[in-house]
Amino acid sequence: MSGRRGQGHHDGADTATKGEERDYTVRAVERVCSILNLLQESVEGVSLIEVAQETDLPKSSAFRYLWTLEAHRYVERDDDSGLYRLGLGFVGMQSRHLEVLRERARPWLEKIRDEFGETVNLAVLDRDHVVYVDVVESGKRVRFASSRGFREPWYATALGRAIAARLPGERLRELLPREERETTPGPQFANDLERVRSLGYATSDDGDGRCVAAALSGTRLPVALGISAPAARFSAADAARAAARLIAVTREIATAPIPEQRGAIR
Missing domain, CATH: 1.10.10.10 (Winged helix-like DNA-binding domain superfamily/Winged helix DNA-binding domain)
Structure with missing residues (x-):
């Protein structure tokens, strides 16, 4: 039957x-x-x-x-x-777009690493964390480095704050963890991100390490490019000089043609 x-x-x-x-x-x-x-x-x-x-x-x-x-x-x-x-709801669905962006940015990450001798990272905002999309490590014995796929709270990194500074205020509020909403003074936090918007880059300094990052423009994805290094050899002046280079490179990446096939980047 x-x-x-x-x-x-x-x-x-x-x-x-x-x-x-x-x-x-x-x-x-x-x-x-x-x-x-x-x-x-x-x-x-x-x-x-x-x-x-x-x-x-x-x-x-x-x-x-x-x-x-x-x-x-x-x-x-x-x-x-x-x-x-x-919106951010599409971040997890745009894996191919993210992969194309990674391929397009990779030569620039290597070039910046060679220029400054420090580790260079490409990261995307996913919910309330930044996820490392690509990492080009410094060749020096003492270095700061993460690995692809590593996640960190966005508000604790220069990469995350560079991205957040470009988000609408309401979206930024939604991203902030509850404990941060309760403990972070609103005006002080807003002033910090306003400064990032004004400068075009974000920095972080935890005593041992120093990072500088700039968000990519011209892309639908919330992505940033950053340099991480031991603070002992990467001064605040070095970070400011590196920031100018990062901002210039993010524009180059944004306007570069998308490769027609893998490995075709120049």
Whole structure:
């Protein structure tokens, strides 16, 4: 009897295939896909009016779609500009984009390592931690280094604070752990990130080690590039000099063409 039911189902599928092609699309899902495709193609962000125009939706409907996507972290809105971008909910889904970025950045990481003689890191923000995407270690016997996949709380690293300084205020608030919300003075924390925004880079100094980092522009991913070294040989002046180089390199990485195949980076 079970075999007969299976055969009947198969016949039904054949009949459907031979008949008229059915349209199984869902209009609401199509609109969501259109919105996400639009955001994916934008570097600076997209306004509510642009979303409404490109998707042929009333402004009120476009807002509801964006509000829902923002509530699920797939879209984020910049408080200052009012522009919408892809949110952190897509970070874990953009592994290929991240891998392409790593390939594109790798030669620059090696070049900076050779210039300064210190370890260079590429990291991405994932929820409330930074994850090391690539690490090019210093050749010196005493060095600071992590490994790919290593995770650290974002607020405890120069890499994390360089990224956080570019996030919308509401998103930043959500990222802050509860204990930090209770113990970190709001104005002092805000002033620190404002200074990072003004300088274009972040630094951290734990006594033994010193790090400097700059966020990448021109990419949808919250990523930063940084240098880590023993503080004894990497002074604050060295960090400031390295920061200028990092900022220049992040622009180079952002504007470099994406390689057509693995290993094709120049």
